[in-house]
Amino acid sequence: MNVYTLVEGLRVEPYVYAKWIPAINPNLRQVQSLHELRNNNFIIFSGGGYPSYLKMIGNAVADLNNIPSIDRLVVGVDSEEMTRINKLNEIDNAIKSHHPTKPYHIVVQHYCFETWCLGNRKIAPKPHCTGELRNLKSFFDVSTQDPEQMPSQFPQELGRSAFAFQYLRKCMQDRGITYSKRNPAYVAHPTYFYQIRQRQSDTGHIDSILPLIHAFT
Numbered sequence: 001m002n003v004y005t006l007v008e009g010l011r012v013e014p015y016v017y018a019k020w021i022p023a024i025n026p027n028l029r030q031v032q033s034l035h036e037l038r039n040n041n042f043i044i045f046s047g048g049g050y051p052s053y054l055k056m057i058g059n060a061v062a063d064l065n066n067i068p069s070i071d072r073l074v075v076g077v078d079s080e081e082m083t084r085i086n087k088l089n090e091i092d093n094a095i096k097s098h099h100p101t102k103p104y105h106i107v108v109q110h111y112c113f114e115t116w117c118l119g120n121r122k123i124a125p126k127p128h129c130t131g132e133l134r135n136l137k138s139f140f141d142v143s144t145q146d147p148e149q150m151p152s153q154f155p156q157e158l159g160r161s162a163f164a165f166q167y168l169r170k171c172m173q174d175r176g177i178t179y180s181k182r183n184p185a186y187v188a189h190p191t192y193f194y195q196i197r198q199r200q201s202d203t204g205h206i207d208s209i210l211p212l213i214h215a216f217t
Contacts, residue, residue: 003028003042003216004070006060008053008077011181012113014044016188017076023190024216037069042216053077054094061098073100074215076107080161084110084208105215110148110208112161114168117179117187118147119206120195123171133170142167146205 005021007013018030021042031041045060047053057075064073075095079087091106109116118124124143125133137143140150150160158166172179177186186192197213200206 001028001040002037002069002071003074004060004064004072005042005044005074005076006047006053006056007044007075008047008049008109009113009181010046010048012184013076014046016113016184017044019188019190020193020212021216023193024213028216034063034067034070037067047077050077050080057091057094058098061095061100061104064104065099065101070102072102072215073104074107075104076109076212078112078161079108079110079208080112081159084108105211107212107215108208111150112164114161114164115147115150116196116206116209117168117192118142118164118171119199119209120187120192121199122195123168123175123177125171126174129174133174136167136170142171146203146207148206148208 003021005017007017021028021030027040028042029040031037031043034043037043045056047056053075060073060075064070073095075091077087077091082090087108087110088106091108095104095106119142121143125137125141129137142150147164150163169179172186179186196206196209200209
């Protein structure tokens with residue numbers, strides 16, 4: 001199985017997916033160019049953010065249809081301020097408009113990649129955290145509440161994705177860990193992914209990560 005993967009982000013998803021995909025399916029190995037596709041490979045392209053990735057979907061479907069070695073397409077995007085189903089429909093319509101002839105999967109990171117990362121209970125706010133993190137926990141406690149259910153209105157008037165990013169950074173900082181768009185190495189480690197996967201299995205939280213798992217198995 002060879003998988004063509006198109007992700008929304010420029011830095012985080014290309015880097016992290018490259019580590020997580022083999023954790024999902026150890027038989028898969030990343031390659032850097034289409035001509036390297038042989039057997040059980042995956043390749044990752046960045047869509048350059050929204051709405052640029054909508055234009056790149058056409059190129060991705062053309063490659064899917066025309067390159068025999070590609071078996072399936074996976075498109076991963078944030079839902080941002082849209083509902084999960086509305087974003088799914090938007091991407092599905094964009095793909096179908098180019099008439100794919102092979103299977104494809106859509107992964108909607110609801111609301112964003114950092115929302116998934118907040119599902120790791122090992123980095124959740126400590127019981128006696130202080131300062132801004134204490135305020136964030138009081139507003140919405142990701143250690144017990146599903147991060148994908150965070151309210152759409154926040155005290156700082158941030159959008160959902162910006163709020164999730166800020167929350168994750170504060171959780172990390174409280175534990176002496178660095179996380180940024182330029183440095184997502186900590187969350188890329190397979191053990192971090194396993195913690196999110198275990199949270200989903202135990203509680204049903206972070207439900208939108210399941211299509212990622214299904215896409216590569």
